[in-house]
Amino acid sequence: MSAGQESPALGGKPRMLLTGGGGLVGRNIQAHPGAANWHILAPRSAELDLTDAGAVDAYLARHQPDLVVHAAGRVGGIQANMANPVAFLDENTAIGRNIIMGAHRAGLRQFLNLASTCIYPRAAENPLREEMVLTGTLEPTNEGYAIAKILALRLCEYIRREDEGAQYKTLIPCNLYGAYDKFDPKHSHLLPAIIHKVHQAQKNGETSVEIWGDGTARREFMYAADLADAVLRAAADMASLPDSLNIGLGQDHTINDYYATVAEVIGWDGTFTHDLSKPVGMKQKLCDTARQQDWGWQAPTSLRDGIAQTYRHYLESGYA
Template identity: 40%
Template sequence: MRKDAKIYIAGHRGMVGSAIVRQLEAAGYGNLLTRTSSDLDLTQQQQVSDFLLSEKPDYIFMAAAKVGGIHANNTYRADFIYQNLMIEANVIHAAWQAGVKRMLFLGSSCIYPRDCPQPIREDYLLTGPLEQTNEPYAIAKIAGIKLCESYNRQYGTAYVSAMPTNLYGPNDNYDLANSHVLPALIRKAHEAKLRGDSTYTVWGSGRPMREFLHVDDMASACLFLMEQNAITDGLFNVGTGTDVTIRELAETVMDVVGFAGEIVFDASKPDGTPRKLLDVSRLQQLGWKATIDLREGIALAYADFLTKHAGG
């Protein structure tokens, strides 16, 4: 990409979108185009079409989406499938109309079947049933991947898709009612430390294994994929290629936070899938690899939490 190229980041205030903005600015890209949801409603086709036809960006990072935890996905199923379908369909179609040749679409690892062989390869897509709790969201993301693929084949665009593993980092959601596991553990450990508790309760058995990627590494991968002109199509897993047990994760969080109590596992709460690890060999063979290890990343995330949520 040229340093003066006009680059539209959809969803620039979210965790991934804001990380992409930071990455682009650090790399010297200065002509960045952003709009808040109050300025541009991506679910409205005419607004999106008018905006992209007027601005005609050279590149688009498609990080806008309605997202949430298991409870939200399972409760607001119609909202999740409708809003995400509308957002991606409007942006992808209007981008083609506006002559945008290059786009990166952000998906989620929940697109893969519930009972996948491990590690999960890109070609496992559509080979089995999805996890029911977030099936509407997953179907919408699969539709986005297929939209990109179809526009590439019919119209010669170069829209690629990136599927991240579990992300964490600056601008994460720390609301215990709907946050994901890592930010929830950070907040719970911090509050237990402040209260002087002797124990720290973690859902489930602690045995499931999960993979975690710092959002700055995710943004780095997105920029890498966009800058590879030879990559004009396809789906790429983005992760570290390694995983840890929830027990190991909780222990690392406790160490970073400085909470010296004991872990108590609440076996009445579900474990979820025993293991969920992405095969990231396709992206690594192109020359990209994650650089932020888990303990370092958790320390960075905790510092951000202290600044934004704990008055630090």
């Protein structure tokens, strides 16, 4: 059932089960104007433990959603991935397997899986094309998370292979940032960590901020509300979506560029130093957006506008 079809028991709105509803992606999906077209079920972990296959099966049997959007998982930056590789592999594997196979066993016909560009080989030629998955060695700093995400993607593909009518498909977003992000450096990704570091430097009167590595590694960061826009576009017409699709900007910036843009938005005029002993991950991770362009979608928010809106959220949410 698509967003245009009726579900009489719910006032004409189809039902979406959104996993990870309390996270960055899930909260941005629920805040998007297009969410009003759906009756969204977004259980927190206390209501639905996705690592418990029996609990997942029971929840799906009880609620029978028309579409599952799978955005849940244990997430974190380089520090968190390196410190907890067992949990990142084990928990994300269990979560992905349970929700995908649970939906399949329940006879659900529409499933939108969210992956990550970390599933691409570390030495893959940029821009990263969807067919490059499993063509080389993964980046060691987040290998466990990547393996779990590849498993989920392949499960969806195999279900489609056995049953063409099952719309089990995967979006592969580039790096994200935005409202509802985590800003604690122990748990955050790059851009929210930069916002926190530079704000604290300004607040404390510090004249320099340290960057891990030489700052020349390139990354593609998309405003999370833009991913929500793509998710809801896909949810409304799953049949038009390719089996796997990069969602990104098709352009990237250096780590140094991101620090400079954040400093400009915040109004901090200090200098940056570089710790060359720290890990930096892949040198570049840029999505090929040819399929996305054929699908007819592009991200509407500029980097500076996205950072400004995220910084406003950071201040209003009390992180500062």
